[in-house]
Amino acid sequence: MLKRNSHSGVCTLNFFPNGIARARGSFQASKQQQGFTLTELIIVIVVLGILSVFAAPRFFGTSGVDEAALESRVISMLRLQQQRAMQDSASPCFGAVFTAATGRVEPYDCGATVDPVRIIELPSALTLATISVPAGLESAIRFNSLGCPVSVVHETTEQACGSARIQLTITGATTRQICIQSQGYIRPGAC
8 A cells, every 4th residue: 555654745655465556646647738839830831831832742742743854855865875875986887867757765875776675765745956166066966986965977987075065954843954064964953
């Protein structure tokens, strides 16, 4: 049995013969209500409001998904062609062809037939445009043995790095850019 000494505030616990311990004393249950304060509820509502404005459209909307997927695929294809050009420096003819009429981006492998799986078909809602310096790289590019973008003339006349910078623009619900720097760095974003 639990006994409390009123002068010292010490409680004792006594066991009953059946092995159950009982606590007795002047312990009283708290009469306070359990719950959230008004301030906590307002903070939660404000945080949920902010998330619904910025995060929900990202999760529930499909705007820009096609553009981002196409951007990723084109960058991957360009980087592969660039690596192949650096690996096989005897054949200066690896690159890409941009065909606006058919809506395709396809790798160029020294005139060899390209596996149809490697050809990127643009969805009908998207367009691809090229902006290049100097002119002449709007429809096709090649990579030299250092991985720099050069014109198609490179197959017959070797061209050095630093002469061309190419920006591809994918337009649909949103606009995405791919930049091929003159030294060969391929990245998402404007040049």
